[in-house]
Amino acid sequence: MTVAAAVLVGAAVVTDGPLFELFARPGDRKEQRLFGLIGFGLAVVGLGLLTVTDLVGTGRVPPLQVDVFVGTVLLLVYGNLASELVKTRYPNPFHVSAGFVAGGITAGIAGQLVARVLLDQPLAGTLPKVVFLAVSGAFLGALLRAALFERDDPLVLFSVGLLLWLLFELAPAVHNQEIAAALGVTLVLGYLSFALQTASVEGMLTGVLLSILTIVLGGIGWFTVLISFFAIGALSTKYRYDTKAARGIAEDNEGARGTGNVLGNAAVAIVAVLGFAAADPGVALLRVDGTIFLFAFAGSIATALSDTLSSEIGAVFDSPRLITTLQPVEPGTDGAVTWQGELAGIVGATVVATISFLVFPALDGSVTVSTTGAGVVLVAGIGGMTVDSLLGATLEGDFLGNQGVNFFATLAGAVVAVLVAFVVGGATLP
Template identity: 50%
Template sequence: MVAALAALAPTLGDAAAVPFFAVAGAAFFGVRDGELFETLALPGDREEERLYGLVSFALAGAGLALFASLPRAFGRVPLPYEAFAAATLAVAAGRLGRTLLSRETSDEFTLVAGYVAAGTAAALAGQVAVRLQTGAPVDGATVPLLTFLAAAAALTAALVRSLVFSRDAHITSVLVAFATWGFLALEPTVGAPLIAVGLAVTGALGYVSFAIGTASVAGMLTGVVSALLAVVLGGVGWFLTLMSFYAIGGLASKYRFDEKAERGVAQENEGARGTGNVLANSAVALAAVVGYAAAPHLALPAAPLGFLFAGATATAMADTLSSEIGGLFDGPRLVTTLRRVEPGTDGAITWQGELAGLVGALLVGALAAVGAPLFDPVVSGGVAAGGAVVAAGVAGMTVDSLLGALIEGDRVGNQAVNFLATLAGGAVAVALWAVV
């Protein structure tokens, strides 16, 4: 009910923050015990006898309302009302959906799905309400975009929620509001078939990754958000290229897992990749996707961003296969000296792992460069462009091994090394683009 106030922001105008401040004041000073307090109290509120969770959420709403409404008096439009309503309602309705389902089941995927479904529906309704008040169109051309924004807001909210405490809904709503604003500013072209297929496929793949144990809940949500952005902001080719890494890389982590665990080279957390691991391998590619969507607005060439994306993804694929397959073989050698070392040593390589990495880079290069007639390729230039991506993937894989041997340890972790390697692979691909 508090979040629904955000949908009234266009009508309330400069006073849009007033109801949120009123709720915060009433919750802080007026509700200290009784049935209403017990209903609204979050973990920790009962010990302190204050509804700090609700108060914080209401104050976050007030701050976003001020940021969305007051600058309009000076002819500026910072935070769009649609982003404000979508974020606030996605967080609140998502929590409601999860809470209702928790009475029936404790299955984490079901609870997350309830959060996302309720959050998406409420965020979509909030955006429609805002547009009806402002006179903006709500038709077949705009509803797919609003649906994408709603789904992106709900997925981002679920992801942030998985990383913070349940009392931090205020942090979640602020982060989601600015993320949604960024998606809206990119003005993506979203058709009904694209958003329908994109949501269905990414949701199904997210479930599979969680069900077979290749991703934790947070890792699954990170992958779903990444895949959704890739298909909407980039296109089908971008989506398939990224998903090839998620799918094959995840399966490679589970391949002969017990044997790798005995050798001390298995992926931690039973092979389930978390948010940190997913982002370490995908952050550069995601930045490239967003940059690609923003390029027309900034009068920048889009082509190098495609090579950055493909090179980083090829590196992630090559490095993952090299580690997961190569770790099964004896006789690893340190990449810097080629001396034999124990399995699991940072910077150790095997020829079998290097071959597996090359195959992974070849797959990504083929997907990125060969699109027609089914979909637009990520990089243009045919075989030469694909070869550049493959070379970048192998180069990035080698950089990962070198960094592992030289700097990885107590101060520099594996995730930082993975990020730097994908950045190097992307940079090599861009450099080769200038030649191709």
């Protein structure tokens, strides 16, 4: 807190010179005040207050750990510094974001470890969790830095701090193999998605962050289901792209999916992963059956893949019909369907249902999906795809954008999966 107060005083006093130029953000030079640094200092103070037990640590809400607070602040400071250094030679957004991630991870790990030493807290067995928090924070910070303005550092700091506060409680124990798998697999797939132009920089960062959280908080089985959507959905976007572009219905940026598209399809899934972690008996933040979140996750992913295949493949065929009236409409009309697209959607839902049956509990022994459960996921995927078409025909354009339609469709798929699972008894616990 003393350091933050000194920063605030210094930012208010320093109005020019080398020190001013070092910390000046866009607009600061015109106003001759380091307002960006002042805002960052205030954000540090505000986040620091969450570490005070008397203010926060009441009931079942624990305070923000001091080592996590220190790691968050250093992560953003050195992530920004690294990205600025990289930008001087490699201004490409990919390299700038990579610089932020590298600097942020290094500083985040070092900050947490040094703070734990100074606070006389044990280090044994903590490194995997420290790395997990630093990596998660660095990717969220890089994503927000890429999407927001440079003077939005206070918002970035608070967002990263709140995420790491939550993750610290949701992951009481992180194992070496989990973080190794999360880093190795997701970094390779993230780079490939960008190199193959199936995702923008923001889309790649979002996908990597969601994948890391899914592996650590859910397990490899959960990640296998998630990656099936990312991989097959990306390939379907490229399918006969020129034909779709000529019709004016192709995805923008040569089919590279951005943050909005990734979150529109996967936001419900990641909330389900967080809910599953919170319902774990070792965490017990939510006292509900974690199977609810498994079926919500699988149902939302089945919907996302089903809808994506239906749209991307069905769009290249003629004679689409509006789902609400079955009247012929132009290709690309919101809510239009073709029999080929519907068949492709059913195949997509079947793929996710099959993978769910194979990987639970084969790769993740915490829950089991029976053959009946796989049928539940299939029904949920088809139901969510139908909801997407109905929303497209009735609300898209006037009330909802495409990403909003995707979100509500995946939410519908999750709800259908949960309701049907418990009606037919498609879930069992070990």
